[in-house]
Amino acid sequence: MPSFTPQTKDMQFVLHEVLNAPAQDIPGYDELDRDFTAAVLEEAGKLASEVLQPLNAVGDTEGCVLENGVVRTPKGFKDAFDMMREGGWTALDCDPDYGGQGLPYLVNTAVGEMMSASNMAFNMYPGLTHGAYSAIHAHGSDAQKATFLPKMVTCEWTGTMNLTEPHCGTDLGLMRTKAVPQEDGSYKVTGQKIFISAGDHDMSENVIHLVLAKIPGGPEGIKGVSLFIVPKFLVKEDGSLGERNGVSVGKIEEKMGIHGNSTCVMNYDEAEGYLIGEMHKGMRAMFTMMNEARIGVGLQGYAQAVVAYENALAYAQDRLQGRDITGAKNPDGPADPLIVHPDIRRNLMDQKSFVEGARAFAFWGANLIDRAHRNKDADADGLISLMTPVIKGFLTDKGFEMATNAQQVYGGHGYIEEWGMSQFARDARIAMIYEGANGVQALDLVGRKLSQDGGKHVMAFFDMIKAFCKEHDGDEMAAFITPVKAASKDLQAAGMYFMQNGMKNPNHALAGSYDFMHLFGHVCLGYMWARMAKAAQDALAGGASDVAFYETKLATARYYLARQLPMTATHLARIQSGADTVMSLDAANF
Template sequence: MPAYTPPLDDYRFILHEVLKVHEETAIEGYDELTEDMTGQILEEAGKIARDVLAPLNATGDDQGCRLENGVVHTPAGFRDAWNLLVEGGWPSMECDPEFGGQGVPSVLNMTVGLTQSSANMAFMMYSGLTHGAYSAIHTHGTDEQKRMYLPKLVSGEWTGTMNLTEPQCGTDLGLVRTKAEPAADGSWKVTGQKIFISSGEHDLAANIIHLVLARTPGAAEGTRGLSLFIVPKYLVGADGGLGERNALSCGKVEEKMGIHGNATCVMNYDGASGWMVGEEGKGLRAMFTMMNEARLLVGMQGLSQASAAYRAAAAYAKDRLQGRSVTGAAEPDKPADPLIVHADVRRLLLDQKAFVEGGIGFLCWVTMLLDAEKRHTDPKMREKAGDMVALLTPVIKGFLTEEGFRLTVNAQQIFGGHGYIEETGMSQFVRDARIAMIYEGTTGVQALDLVGRKLALRGGQPIMTFFEYVKGYIRDNEDDLALAKDFLNPLKQASKDLQQAAMFFMQAGMKNPNAALAGSVDFLHLFGHVCMGLAWARMAKAAHRAIQEGHGDRAFYEAKIVTGRYYMRRVLPETGLRLARIETGADPVMDLPADAF
């Protein structure tokens, strides 16, 4: 099985030389993000990822979760690993100090999550869903609910879930049938079945706090009639102690393509006691607090699997002897040359390397905007950052998961037949990465959200802010001739492609909505590539500066520049292809009659 070594140098470079987080004093808590502080935390997170989580990855895949007598048993070693995280305070990093959290900014927490998810995605899902439940209750819950549930969700003593999907509805939540009837004591009796519930039942924690969408009596049809309820596995007393088991159960653990180590459950609610979160009929609004956070985390998962797979593929390509270089033997004292001498293998690896390293820069920048939305001292900057996060969330989710899966497959390809057998571990990366394109809204749903809602958000202000940001970056750095030729000029062209596509939607989409929606996934990818191009331009600038100033490892910075140049020359021109597809409009997609399929 492939060993995992976290890319700590890449994290340091992004946080402190590209984003310069420690200099952003207007964002609360960023003055504490010194290089020593982030370095110590990421080094410890990396040790856990390397020494504890990565060795359990194959175990979780092989053993899976099993349901016996109503109890779901997680794979061997998972409970000890969870206790280690809890004892170390890792689940509490980003949480509110009022409830036992450490108040660490999101950008550092996300980087820790990327490190640990790269090592064991299925295991880290237990923590990710718990943080989402914490966020929903923290934002929309009553003071009593916060006092009762948050401290133990923060500590990791309890975990949380999100219950939306039912057998008859996935994306279309207006079809939810689960009912909630009022009880005399102010609680509600929740009845219905939810499916595909990640971490729905397990043996890691003493209690599981389910957040369940349900319909109250007389509620409006569609999503406007949905309310959100806290439904704990065990009822919680006024003193915080656990009482009797609630009327809910796991009916089945799904057999899945991947993420076997996470318990994906069918959950049955049989008049279970629940407590409403927020206002009646406003449940979807409260649930979207959790879902939008989850979409960023799922984008991170797509990147994480590509990252782990790339590192395994790079190590294999430098070790595996196959054939000779076409320009002459690279290692004549050996029976063959390593795979990495072959141009097509290098192409596969560079596609992965450029995506993984650029993706870290893209993800950390958006997470920094999320911090600005929550923590910036200027209310106008908080609003502006929030608009950008809303715009870029579907891009993070859709683009990083689609490209992450594609490049994980490319990593498997480098192993040839050995990548198809289980002992190398490459198959697991592919199978685990596949779900990220589906849950929390498929790529098509993200594209529909981006084109149908986010482009028009606040009269188009967020997308205009993005364009102005890119233009401003190019303008501010155009005197740097090396940067302009290799990075800024390609970025300028890609940004023009994105603007032209947006203009096409505005013109053609008004007459025929399908003209926009037929190109929505292409637009999402086009947008993603522009964001990656921006990330690489910023990284190249930082690398050039480091070389000029003569600090650090020159080879590290030179590799950044060469890798970034590859992305700008070989990958970023895809924006032109995406634009050409978009401008064909609806006809090629919609002309074929349904009965001809």
């Protein structure tokens, strides 16, 4: 069976030596000294490895069951959920005014990696609740916040987001769910939503659904969509629970993975709902939740790669197969361990260089979110808006790829369920699809984010890369800087191609959008590896005692920059080939 050991040492390296979090001028960061973050990560790691990880296979094999209108979660889930709530893990970065601990989002991200790696399906229950909390916190009325947030912070009540309908997914303007206004200011919500993660379960007293619906007489399309709070149980004025609302589970979806999470068809039959924010401005409020969710899904993608790599590495070190071509490394045994073989090394190095680079990228993104929210920094907000489709799309694509690479290390055993590797691949697969399929992320990046605020934010990103390269080029960092400069030039060339050709024929930009997202992702990880290399060099120059750790960092950085970052040239060539070959066939000829 698989195991999970939290990578707290590497997290500490990113927090303190790459980001230097306590020295940043962000409110609350001065409290993030090494001892504090070590204590938080250690305790979270215990919950993840000792409680959640053993339930991962249980959730996968048992799944959720719908019984008499109530969803039953797998054995052990409720007790684990109670432990998570009682430990305060659901409230880490929530507002203290509503019972939260007020810690930075960066801390929540580090903890979230461990929770997702240990049991992705389980962690979706508090994760979705956090997103619903954020939407209500940002757009709800004072009365709505007072009514719903304290219980959602503690996960006594959990939350969902309800967007998709049987006939519409990405094109939400086609939705049919309606909300009819009532004399008391509430609405009667009627319609059906599908693919609703954590739509119902037996681990909380109430489920607070955030539902997109149209108010009759409003504008057509997406401009007529509003957002509503629709609780499973109505809430009385004193805060206690009242009667069951007109919302029910039609069925639980049978899925490829994340079986431990209840993905439901939700039926709304004149359910009582309450408008959040302005009428017909529902997408503005929902995007608060969706953008947070997209970053969280990016984390899910690389977290599955983290745990898959850990197990593949252990297997490669233990499994005896063949002899090293340069000479036996285990002469007293019948064969050498798998890890002596160059192709296994290549596979493992692909995984290692990705997961450690992705961790730094995700933590840096969380750092930008903290700066945007806590410092009211518009530049940071613009930069993380640009990065969101890259974090979601690139990290989930590559996370799934690395999970299947880890499976490959096992050979035939990787395809057998008892070894558990297939679950990582099956669970990781959904991350490429939900919260906006990755093709949509690429279109968002090229179609909206590049030109946002006149292209200010992408230019700021290029300036940041340029400044870092200029500061460190010419010394021991030259070997790390040169490939990053080349990759950045590829990214700029791709952007220039879109500017020169996209206006004439938009398909030239759209056909290259997916390659652009991956090109951008590689540049981001290359930049992260250059920063990690600098931190490792500084530590070694300062007489660090753990020489092997930092030398390993440098070796892994060299690998990524030599073996993965050159993919930017391939992506650029594809982009510059334009749309003609992509669009040449008539639809009937496929």
